[in-house]
Amino acid sequence: xxQWIERIKDEWAQAWTVAVxxxxxxxxxxxxxxxxxxxxxxxxFSFSVQRELGAEEGVARLLALTVFFTAxxxxxxxxxxxxxxxxxxxxxxxxxxxxxxxxxxTAVGAFFAVSVSVIALLAGLLIFGTTIAQPWLLAAGILLGxxxxxxxxxxxxxxxxxxxxxxxxxxxxxxxGLLFISGVFIPLSQMAPAARAVAYLSPxxxxxxxxxxxxxxxxxxxxWLDLAVLSMSAVVFMWPSVWxxxxxxxxxx
Amino acid sequence: xxxxxEVENLTKIYGRPGAGVLAVDHLNFEVRQGEIFxxxxxxxxxxxxxxxxxxxxxxxxxxxxxxxxxxxxxDAYPAKRMIGLVPEESNVYTELTAxxxxxxxxxxxxxxxxxxAARAQELLETxxxxxxxxxxxxxxxxxxxxxxSIAMAIIHKPALLFLDEPTPGLDAQSIRSIWELIxxxxxxxxxxxxxxxQIEEANQLCERVAIISHGKVAAIDTPExxxxxxxxxxxxxxxxxxxxxxxxxxxxSLPGVTTQAKVGDKIRLYTxxxxxxxxRLIQYAESHALRVVSLNTLGPSxxxxxxxxxxxxxxxxxxxxxxxxxxxxxxxxxx
Ligand SMILES: Nc1ncnc2c1ncn2[C@@H]1O[C@H](COP(=O)(O)OP(=O)(O)OP(=O)(O)O)[C@@H](O)[C@H]1O
Ligand SMILES: [Mg+2]
Numbered sequence: 001x002x003q004w005i006e007r008i009k010d011e012w013a014q015a016w017t018v019a020v021x022x023x024x025x026x027x028x029x030x031x032x033x034x035x036x037x038x039x040x041x042x043x044x045f046s047f048s049v050q051r052e053l054g055a056e057e058g059v060a061r062l063l064a065l066t067v068f069f070t071a072x073x074x075x076x077x078x079x080x081x082x083x084x085x086x087x088x089x090x091x092x093x094x095x096x097x098x099x100x101x102x103x104x105x106t107a108v109g110a111f112f113a114v115s116v117s118v119i120a121l122l123a124g125l126l127i128f129g130t131t132i133a134q135p136w137l138l139a140a141g142i143l144l145g146x147x148x149x150x151x152x153x154x155x156x157x158x159x160x161x162x163x164x165x166x167x168x169x170x171x172x173x174x175x176x177g178l179l180f181i182s183g184v185f186i187p188l189s190q191m192a193p194a195a196r197a198v199a200y201l202s203p204x205x206x207x208x209x210x211x212x213x214x215x216x217x218x219x220x221x222x223x224w225l226d227l228a229v230l231s232m233s234a235v236v237f238m239w240p241s242v243w244x245x246x247x248x249x250x251x252x253x
Numbered sequence: 254x255x256x257x258x259e260v261e262n263l264t265k266i267y268g269r270p271g272a273g274v275l276a277v278d279h280l281n282f283e284v285r286q287g288e289i290f291x292x293x294x295x296x297x298x299x300x301x302x303x304x305x306x307x308x309x310x311x312x313x314x315x316x317x318x319x320x321x322x323x324x325x326x327x328d329a330y331p332a333k334r335m336i337g338l339v340p341e342e343s344n345v346y347t348e349l350t351a352x353x354x355x356x357x358x359x360x361x362x363x364x365x366x367x368x369x370a371a372r373a374q375e376l377l378e379t380x381x382x383x384x385x386x387x388x389x390x391x392x393x394x395x396x397x398x399x400x401x402s403i404a405m406a407i408i409h410k411p412a413l414l415f416l417d418e419p420t421p422g423l424d425a426q427s428i429r430s431i432w433e434l435i436x437x438x439x440x441x442x443x444x445x446x447x448x449x450x451q452i453e454e455a456n457q458l459c460e461r462v463a464i465i466s467h468g469k470v471a472a473i474d475t476p477e478x479x480x481x482x483x484x485x486x487x488x489x490x491x492x493x494x495x496x497x498x499x500x501x502x503x504x505x506s507l508p509g510v511t512t513q514a515k516v517g518d519k520i521r522l523y524t525x526x527x528x529x530x531x532x533r534l535i536q537y538a539e540s541h542a543l544r545v546v547s548l549n550t551l552g553p554s555x556x557x558x559x560x561x562x563x564x565x566x567x568x569x570x571x572x573x574x575x576x577x578x579x580x581x582x583x584x585x586x587x588x
Contacts (some may be wrong), residue, residue, distance in 0.1 A: 010363050017360040023349045086344035090405070093308050094361045095333035249312045252267055252305065 011100040018091060023111055026078055030166060035172070036073035036112055040065040040120075047185050056131070059124035060211040064184055066120045067142055068204055071113035071149035072175055075105060075157030076167040083253070084162035102154060102241050106234075109150030110143070117142045133217030141210035144230040148203055153238035158241040160248035178202045183209070188220045201225030203233040257413055257444045258284035258307065262316035264303050265468075278468035279316065289435065289445040289478075291459030293452065295563050299468040299574050300448040301341055304417050307446070308338050320413070336445075337411030341418055343402040347391035351382050351401050354390060355408055362409035371409075372567060376404040379434065396427040403431065407438065414438060417448045454528040454554045462555075466563040486557035487550070489530050492519040494544040507533050519547070523557075 020219040044062045053061075082088035091101055121138075124130040132138055142146050156171035178183075181195070182204035188196055199205045213219030219226070265277040277299040284290040294300050307318060309329045318325040320332035342498035345354050355373040364372065377383040380400040390398060399419065407414060416435070420428045435458055439445050449455055455462045456476050463473040472479060504520060505513035507528050512523040524530045527550040540544050 013363070014361055017357065021346070021349075021357050024353075025346055051522055052530055085347075086340055086342045087346060088343055089310055090358070091361070093333060093336065093338050095330055095363070095365070097330075183462075216277075246312075249310070252302070252311050 001170070010144040011096050014094065015100045015104035015107065016247075018101060019107035019111065022074070022078055022105070022108040026074070026108075028193050029075040029077070029111070030111070031081075031168075032073060035072040035077065035168065039073070039114070040069040042232070043069065043179070055124065055128035056214075056216045057129065059099055059121065059130045060215040061184060061208070062120045062124065062139075063117055063142065063215070064204065064208040064211045065238075066117045067113050067145040067207060068149050068179070069175065070116040070174045071109045071146045072153030072156075072171065073157070074109035074112055074169045075153035077157070077164050078108065078220070079105065079154075079157035080159075080161050080164040080167060083160075098242060098245055099238075102151075102238060105154055105157070106147060106150045106238075110146035113146035113150065114142055117146070130215070132215055137210070137223055138214035140227060141207065141214055141230075144227055145207040148207070148230045148234040148237065151234050151241070152203075154243070155237050155240040158244035158248070160244065160251050160253040162253065178204050179212065181205075189214075203230060206230055255286045256283045256319075257286050257321060258282075258290075258446065259322075260307075260316070260317040261319075263303065263306060264315035264316045265299070265306060267302075267310065270511045270517055276468055277306070277313075279455060280465075280468070280470055282463050282470055282473055284444060284446055285461075287439070287442060287444055288460045289439050289447060289458050291455035291462035292446065292448040292465065293450065293455045293459075293462050293559065294448075295450055298450075298563075300450070301417055301429075302468075303437075303465075304415050304446070304448050308336055308415055309333060309386045335410065335412040337406040337414040338417040339403050339406045339419055341412070342410065343395070343398040345390045345398050345401050345405065347393075350387050350389050351377060351393075352386040354401060354405055358407045364409050372408055372410075376408060380404050381430070396423045399423060399529070400431070403434070407443075411443065413444045413446065415446045415448075418450065419447070420449075420451065420454060451456060452554075452559050456555045458504045464562050466561055471562045472558075476555050480555060482558075486523055486553040486561055487525065487527050488523045488553075488557075489527050489534065490516065490519045490521045490547070490549045490551060491534055492546040492548075493538065494546050497533040504537070507537060509533070521551075527551075540567035 018162045040062070043060075044065050048058060048061065079088065082091070094101075125132075153171060156167045156174075159167050161167060181198050182202040183191065183196075184204065188199060188205065188209065191199060206221065206226040206229040209219045209221045210223055210230070213223045213226070260282050263277060263280040264275075266273040266275050268274060277438055280303060292300050292303065302311065306313050307320075307325075308331070309325060313326075318350045321335070324329055325332055346357070349357065352373060355376065356369060359369040359373065368524060374383065377386050380403070382397060382400060382404070385393070385397065390401060393401065403416075403419065419431055419435075423431070432454070435447070445458075447455070447458060459476065461473065461475055464471045464479070472482075474482070486541055504510070506560060507522070507530065509524045509526055511525070514521045514523075522530060523533075531548070531550065534548065535545075536541075
């Protein structure tokens with residue numbers, strides 16, 4: 001019993017060690033800045049500039065975008081890079097479970113996403129004088145969204161390759177695809193029923209709805225359902241990562 | 254249980270079974286408690302593949318690995334706790350300082366917090382990196398990175414240390430200090446599994462050597478007994494005064510000579526019976542009016558044994574293969 005408590009404490013500390021190290025090593029890498037920091041703002045401005053957009057609506061959208069893009073940028077960049085340099089072997093050989101390693105890596109993406117979202121939020125508050133309807137709901141939404149999209153990114157990062165370019169491409173494609181079906185640029189309420197049915201398949205829909213709820217005070221879906229879907233998807237997206245790591249051990253890459 | 258590692262029928266096929274690359278082919282061997290075990294083979298022999306399977310990084314296609322009697326496939330955790338791993342490429346975080354690299358691994362391997370700084374300092378001093386502790390590893394030379402990556406692998410005092418070709422590309426002094434460290438760790442009780450393609454390294458360090466070739470163990474024994482088993486690769490080295498190329502025709506057709514090789518200004522003649530060859534050589538010199546400058550008989554070197562086993566040509570190595578020479582040469586193979 002005691003042994004198990006010790007083990008869990010160890011694993012927890014190891015996940016933290018991995019996460020802190022990654023943040024220190026990778027936060028200024030061009031790959032991270034490009035895909036994690038510039039991308040959401042770029043997406044935001046290219047699709048939102050000409051339209052009439054209220055400040056609150058804009059902030060809700062920007063937050064959904066930053067959480068979505070930044071969280072998912074870490075995994076596909078960091079893991080193949082570490083596989084190439086060989087530092088990933090040290091993590092894989094260390095006395096900790098695969099889940100611990102994956103949790104550490106998830107935390108890295110989530111940490112970046114939360115940081116960039118806070119910057120975006122501060123910009124909204126200070127420059128546009130946005131008001132936030134439900135601050136606690138917003139905090140929960142950013143955190144859970146960050147975790148969910150970080151595990152999604154991790155699934156791509158787990159593809160056995162030593163070249164980040166190999167996985168950044170498919171992961172970017174998938175994320176763009178999700179972006180356009182998810183009620184970010186077209187509100188759910190204005191969608192045709194068929195399109196809305198598709199939108200409900202994407203976790204980003206729930207993140208965007210949650211941001212609307214938290215910032216504007218008007219979501220279409222029950223916020224508890226939003227939170228539940230985001231938490232569940234974080235767990236579900238773990239599976240492909242576990243499976244792909246097993247594959248990598250067989251393939252030897 | 255005095256076997257730290259037991260390997261049974263260990264096999265790795267990369268890619269589809271049947272159509273894939275058979276990298277390791279039904280290996281069987283044991284590593285004993287407290288020894289330095291050499292895993293010697295040419296490029297592509299399967300050394301790295303084997304080591305990656307032993308350290309849980311790669312899934313075997315077939316066979317069993319026992320570490321301290323525990324089957325690795327069932328529960329790798331106890332083994333992982335006691336293993337230290339120095340891979341082929343120095344895997345340090347170039348963005349972090351030497352100190353932070355060590356602190357990271359110490360934390361990853363759950364070295365008690367109170368001991369981390371003292372151990373890191375001791376290792377950095379041992380490896381001559383203490384002055385550079387606050388320098389980012391991106392500014393390190395190849396040798397410094399290598400030493401740092403070894404330090405990172407042993408900060409948790411592993412009972413079993415794997416090293417995959419720790420010395421190629423380093424200068425003689427770095428090589429010596431790494432050898433010294435391996436000997437010291439071994440004296441303090443660490444069992445060492447050393448993959449290498451440098452014969453001299455195996456000869457200098459290892460108590461037992463497995464020679465592997467094409468994914469199979471070709472021979473396994475102490476370096477001395479390996480040499481003793483290969484009487485046929487004994488040799489006689491002779492040097493004549495003057496230009497020998499023109500002056501010593503027909504040496505290789507002397508009775509008992511298997512192969513002839515030019516070694517610097519000497520000629521080496523491989524034979525199973527050096528003493529018989531000696532007298533024939535004297536006769537040869539007299540009948541050709543040649544002055545003998547030097548004449549030596551040599552036992553088989555590990556290098557000769559290695560080449561004999563792995564199918565390289567005896568004597569084809571060229572310049573000098575004596576065991577007192579520095580070990581900078583690697584044996585080329587199939588790459
Ligand atoms: N990931 C891989 N996929 C396919 N084949 C591989 C892979 N890794 C190694 N091989 C092949 O397996 C064989 C053994 O390779 P391995 O790296 O184990 O040899 P080695 O003894 O370590 O060689 P070296 O001295 O060059 O390091 C080689 O034929 C190699 O081409
Ligand atoms: Mg190798």
